[in-house]
Amino acid sequence: MDELPIGRRVAYWRKRRKLSQQVFADRLGKSKSWVDKVERGVRRLDKFSVVHEIADVLQLDAQILLGNGSERRPENLNGVDQVEVEEIRAALERYDQITAFFYAPPEPPPLSELRKAVTHAWLSYQHASYGMLARTLPRLLREAQAADIAYSDGPHAREVAHLLGQVYQISSAMLRKLGEHELSRIAADRSVLVSQRTGDEMLAGVAKTRVAMALLSLGRARPALEMTLNVANRLAPGTNGGDSSPERLSVFGNLLLQASLTAARMGDSATVRDLLGSAQEAATALAGDHNHYRTSFGPTNVQLYRAAAAFELGEGRAAVQVHERLDLDGFNALLPERRAQHYLTQARARALIGDIDAAGEMLLEADRLAPSEIRCRPFAHEVLSDLLRRTRGTPSAALAELAAHLSVGV
Incomplete structure (x- = not known):
């Protein structure tokens, strides 16, 4: 343009x-x-x-x-308009706190509307509605930033900071899906800084998980692991007077799961086993799958990470076996983004052991469940391209149709 x-x-x-x-x-x-x-x-x-x-x-x-x-790229970016990505970038690059010294700050939305907007944004993310989220995030970022300035000295200061911290987390999570890893890290860093003003150490803990995930996507596994373990140790139930509330168990367990995936990426199988064992203990104490602090933590999610870690360690058959033993009721109760991400992992695991047809079926299952998880992610496009290249003969009609829709070739 x-x-x-x-x-x-x-x-x-x-x-x-x-x-x-x-x-x-x-x-x-x-x-x-x-x-x-x-x-x-x-x-x-x-x-x-x-x-x-x-x-x-x-x-x-x-x-x-x-x-x-x-x-830079006016064409459609993997299912999400590049213009929307640039709008998110522009919103993240605003420094209204400084500008407010010289000009009147933007008019913030009513708090009730901001609460609803943040909840809706989380739902959009966890249901993998990335196109809708990309269109709404720039405005939500600006409004949450304006509210943070307007309410900074009042009784609602901590609540508004909490909401802004969540908006930065949502931005970081979605940008990582879109392959914008450096921008994802910036949003995660912003979330950490804002979260520290809320007095909510659980929110800050989840924000640091977002930083670690962005670092891992950038290929910086060692600092990602060190950060995650450091925060997990501080938030462990019973440490420094910490309780064993469902919220703490969820955030603590989520940190352990992310650390296990990072350790697996580094090839440290012993650390992976220890971390997954501790996460399983936290999930057992939690008794069921929950979504405290948007973590989707619980026994079922531990199994999904067990499969993902096995794949990262090069143990494709073990990853498939974890899937075959899943509690289907628990799995089907998880949010679409989490399930679709697991199917994508399973596609990679089956490709690793040479079962290309089954890999294609897993990818198609992810697309049926949450299309944006496949259509909006450059990484998923790479997986699809790899499957097409390794397919002997003609791919299935459904896989060929998906590839044509996404303009993905061998």
Whole structure:
């Protein structure tokens, strides 16, 4: 879109925001005729102050309107529009806390609306609705940031910081799915900083898990493992007066699971066994699968990580055997994102042992359950491409159709 005149970009974003020319003009304090002339290129936008006013109304970064390379890939990015990724990037790069010293901060949404929006964002993520989430995250980031400034000195300061910390966590989790690992790490770092203001050590613990996951995706397994184990030791039930509440057990267990996956990536099978054993103990004490702090922690999730760790250790058959012994009731009760991620792991495990047909079926099962988990993830595309390359003869009609839809070749 960089090659388009700025007026055309304004028109494009106005329509994406579902604003009529009249409504857009009213919000700018201009006439409809002025907007029409700008969009047709009859009137030039030669003042940066006006461009920034337009960007604020359209809720996007001014650099996108100016066309300064912010849309590097205007094509659809693996099921999620690259423009939306750049909007998330722009929202993460805002420093409204500093700007507020010089200008009036943006008007924050009512707290009740912000709570609902954060809950909806979590649901979108855990149901693998990444396209919908990508469209809503930029605005949610801006609104949560504005609320954090507006309520910083009042009685709701900690609650708003808690909500903002969650929004950063959601951003980090989804960006990692999209292969934006460095941006995922930045969002996770922001979550840690904000979470420390809430007084909620469980929230901070989960935020540090997000940092560790981003580091692992960036190939930095050693610091990821050290961070995760350090936080897990501090949050262990009974340590430093810590209780054994379901919330603590869930966060502690989730940290152990992430650490086990990291240790497996490093080839440390002994550490993997120890960590999975401790996680199993926490899950047994928790008695059932729960979603405290959005961890989806419990006995079933321990088994899914056991399979994932086995695959990372190169033990594909062991990973398949874990799947075959799963408690189906517990597995089917998990949220779609968690189950689809497991099917993707199983596809890789079956490919590892040479069962390409079964690998394809696992990938298709993930796509049927949560399409975005396959269609929005560059990593899943790589798995699909590998399966196509290793398939003898013609792939199944369903797998070929999926590959054609995603433009994935051998």
